[in-house]
Amino acid sequence: MQRRPQRQTERQSHRQAERQAERQAQRQSRLWISDVWKAYGRRQVLRGVDLDVPAGTLTGIVGENGAGKSTLLRIAVGELTPDQGTVVRTGAVGYCPQHAVLNDSFTVGQHLRLFQVAYRLPTLDRAHELMDLLAVTDCRRQRAGELSGGTRQKLNLLLALMHDPKLLVLDEPYQGFDWDTHQRFWSLAADLRDQGRSVIVVSHLLHDLARFDAVGRLHEGRLDSEELT
Numbered sequence: 001m002q003r004r005p006q007r008q009t010e011r012q013s014h015r016q017a018e019r020q021a022e023r024q025a026q027r028q029s030r031l032w033i034s035d036v037w038k039a040y041g042r043r044q045v046l047r048g049v050d051l052d053v054p055a056g057t058l059t060g061i062v063g064e065n066g067a068g069k070s071t072l073l074r075i076a077v078g079e080l081t082p083d084q085g086t087v088v089r090t091g092a093v094g095y096c097p098q099h100a101v102l103n104d105s106f107t108v109g110q111h112l113r114l115f116q117v118a119y120r121l122p123t124l125d126r127a128h129e130l131m132d133l134l135a136v137t138d139c140r141r142q143r144a145g146e147l148s149g150g151t152r153q154k155l156n157l158l159l160a161l162m163h164d165p166k167l168l169v170l171d172e173p174y175q176g177f178d179w180d181t182h183q184r185f186w187s188l189a190a191d192l193r194d195q196g197r198s199v200i201v202v203s204h205l206l207h208d209l210a211r212f213d214a215v216g217r218l219h220e221g222r223l224d225s226e227e228l229t
């Protein structure tokens with residue numbers, strides 16, 4: 001039997017993956033990840049990860065320290081390129097990185113105006129609503145460098161949500177939050193899910209698991225997904 005040249009087989013499987021990706025996107029997937037691999041040098045972190053996040057779902061990503069959760073999220077939002085695999089996103093993305101990327105010499109208000117321009121928002125109405133909800137309204141004139149750790153994290157989250165994106169990718173978004181804000185964060189995440197947004201949250205806290213519709217557990221580079229509802 002004649003063997004097909006390897007390149008031709010690779011091209012065919014790439015086209016197949018693309019067609020499958022388009023079909024998935026039409027099925028209202030906000031994020032569709034297929035067979036994603038990523039290594040840093042010799043450290044193979046992701047080994048063929050699949051993830052499908054449909055509209056209107058709250059998905060948790062869990063795993064031990066160093067399991068590759070942040071790597072997966074950075075690939076999901078396009079900040080990092082996978083070595084192999086397909087990532088399809090639809091709609092605007094809101095990304096809350098694990099470590100806040102802020103300009104310490106800018107005030108909270110200046111950050112909002114900067115992001116208003118970047119997102120091309122006609123008003124800051126939604127940002128002001130979120131400021132009230134996260135209790136940061138009083139910090140408007142404070143420079144980011146003077147904020148407490150928890151308040152920096154609130155600003156980090158606010159900047160990810162203020163343009164009302166369809167897909168929210170949140171990497172441990174509530175680090176340093178007090179209990180009230182922690183609770184308000186979860187009711188906000190549930191409201192956004194109920195409004196049809198797709199929300200992905202990296203979590204380390206066991207008692208958060210019950211809040212998710214689905215959980216993906218990263219272990220040894222593989223993601224085991226489980227529906228919880």
Ligand SMILES: Nc1ncnc2c1ncn2[C@@H]1O[C@H](COP(=O)(O)OP(=O)(O)OP(=O)(O)O)[C@@H](O)[C@H]1O
Nearest residue numbers: 040043045063064065066067068069070071072098
């Ligand atoms: N830029 C990088 N260069 C080299 N190695 C990296 C880089 N970023 C992450 N790693 C390594 O990849 C592995 C996965 O890191 P990652 O931050 O994705 O894990 P994580 O599950 O988010 O961890 P944590 O729960 O501690 O936040 C770790 O071993 C980490 O040291």
